[in-house]
Amino acid sequence: MPRRRTVVAAAAAVATAVTVPGGVASAAETDGGVRAGGAAEGTGVVTRVGGGLIRGERAGGLSVFRGVPYAAPPVGELRFRSPRPVTPWHGVRDATRFAPVSYQSYLPGSSEDSLYANVWTPDTGGARPVVVYIHGGGWFLGAGSEPDYDGARPAAHGDMVVVTFNYRLGSLGWGLHEDLLDERTGGYSNWGLQDQVALLHWVRRNAAAFGGDPDNITLAGTSAGGSSTWQLGLLPELRGIVRRIVPISVKHVWEPASSMSREDSHRVFELVARKLGTTVRGLRSVPADRLKDTWEKIFSGSPVDREISTWREYQGPVVDDRWMLGHDFELPTPELPTLSIYGRTEGTFFTTGPGYPFPGPHPTDDASLRTAIRAVLHKGAVHVADTEVDAAISAYRRAAAIDGLPQDPVSIWGAIWGDSLFRYQITRLAERQATERPDVPSYLVEFAHPVAPPLTGTPHEATSKFLFGTYGSAVNAPNYGDGPLERLVSDTFIDLVSSFAHGRAPSSPNAPTVPVFSPDRPSTLILGGERVAEVGERSARRQLAHWDTAGWVPVPKPASPTAPRS
Template identity: 60%
Template structure:
């Protein structure tokens, strides 16, 4: 979400969910950085807490009232022959491994200290004994930037207040994590796609095998994630191998994958690797030996510029998971909903992440009707190869009529913001929650996060939620945008309490929250979190706006 103006804040903002323009603008990482040294085993035990993992002992540290273990390997480095391979279990070590420092982020353009050797987890726990619920969080970032070590995802506050074990981690990004080519098939598993999703599954298996060592219950794992991480949360819960691992999910502002907007077709993914291999003068299997920076740069070049000018027709906004028949059998809207309990969260104004100050895809705000038509058409071109003028005009007219009916602003910036956020985020999230309420076999609870940010930022943008779930709205670089007064602290505590109670297997409850029933579309069953009264139960607002997408044929038919 938008931030204040310092360079540190800008980098953190961009590391959450950036668009292809970010990759093109970011400074390139030297090829040698891809194999930068990750934390290595210590030669002797430190003075901090020691836990025994399935691969060896790790020594962490304390943070406030919790214990922290950073940079704990959950898989081998996916380098050399293991680039584009399924994750392998970490190699055992002797002695006590230092786990006081974060490992490098997964290789990307946004963070200059990133590395291919990045498959590490971070664990916050109130204590090494007991059987607490485990909350695993998947960071967002459009599947090509971000890191579990981002200060926004510091697990101290939810671990302490919620009495939970909190886990964050890295997974492969960009060209190394989210593509498909049959010539990259793993000789052991046969998998040839979605290596980042495979990493996430490997992490969950690792957590189940090691939760008890950190005071967690291996049979009580809740999976949570935001944006691209919310998408993975949903998809992982549908995998048969995860049914005995993941007990419930909290997808937040999930970027549900669909083509051509948020995912490559298998044909385009295959074409992408062949184009990169040709550019680098090698074969597709030879990409395992190619310079990492060259592979990354060639991948990003394929997705630079307006989608209508690129060589590939899909992946027009993001290049997320590719349908491969195994890890992603079909897009989310073509599959059943999860069989586990769901706490589905979205923000009131998803689009102001992209249209407000500090956007990862900065564009001038439209000031009149002509500029509004051009801006809306650009949004519609993210999900369609052709956009007739009448579709653009109908979209604007329908949103303006909805705004008039609900007495909402209808200026060009507001309409553009609502259209962007609804088309790519709010509409798929809400419609899938409604489908689950109608046809699912487990309860679904729906939350709209509505606490507004401070001017010149506006609305309640995509990714505003992470600051309150982790209590990091209090950080000096975040407080000027999100606030750190008594109300904000109550909202954050309430969010943590709701997730912690849900992770314990009950309906989400908190002191400032009325009794929250399972979601029933068309009734007052959604929780609006972030109001002046902290929380209230109501019908989901702004439903009229979503009808355009249902009737226009644009986007997935949910």
């Protein structure tokens, strides 16, 4: 890696670039600021960002930059601190390979030194819309460099700059404790969200270096990334930077399912420190593997048997009144144009794949179904009564009978899982946004393209394969297909997002006019299947109505006049 200087970067990006045949260019070769438009395939492309010159590659009609640092490595004394600016470097830094993924137990080669971005652009000249995508993974796994999120297809087909990136995960990314105070910034919580904010500021400063418009940034994300998309849309600090949002299959944060109280967060950090024979402040210097392993043991197994009762299913952000202003159901909806998207059967990802199918036995009769539903409800509540289990099963079976849907135990189990933890709040918050902010356009898409048998439905995260056009990869094609219909659905999906990013209503030559969403009329775009795209009613409305009165998942509240505004 090129030698780094020791001063803090001060200059914003300069949008100058040069094509370099073959290898790395020297600093002298790039001083002329030659524009990279029309670069030949297989050449290097050099541009200047805040830290210095970087060299990407020209391939497939695009300029691609991988592993570009957007913040200093959060290692050593910078662990559990706010992200710092990049240290500038001499010469030209190679940006043709992905950086390590953020520290985790799932993807190989992970590292604490992981705050890097990846950029796909048709041309480093121009001023295209920029789409920043936040990967999902339950706040503890995943990376912007995963093959599913290859930005080439949306950048080329949608004529936009696509950015993916890594942020801190798991024990290094989430929680809150005042003993971890960063004296420089006053921050002591939610370091993963802080990384995402830093990335957006970096994109704003450097968009022009990649042929992007710094005043036209759209933020998108799936699952935990969709949650961040929604929350960042509420931050006053980002007003004027994020122009619109595309939250996909959002896991909206609420306690105890995916958030925790300040008191429990204190207990977690103090418990981890005690187990490691140190103080909370001392956690900055313990080996990363010991910290991660100790943390994960606390949250392993059934939530019923853990020492901490919150963060039952996911370890997401904690309300800290700075980076996380409140739980989504309590706050006003973002005052931004919004294109909300969800999968028709979110829960099949967790029960029948493709993803990482449930490892235990599937329910086969009433008794095992009751056990499975109790386990789902324990993901969001400390105490679950028999009456709650029976009420959920009865409501879903009645609705399935009316709608002509399967009533077998696995189908009921998957529907309750996906609706209770994902789709219920997605649709209710979309309804509230449409009512609360009639002057701000919002749109709703139900992604309904089915996976291949023997798998069923449209699972959680199926969306990313079609938004990025990676449905036909060797890994994905057996489950998602790789034919003309899949190509058409993917192109339509990219059209919808790119037209929205260009500042228009979502549109595609393959889709009818997409109306602004209203809960009072059929106004949801149904995307996928043989019909490709049509406007209609959301599915499973009877099933979702159960959660309005179940008292299990929080019902989004109307915004109060004194609530924080976005």
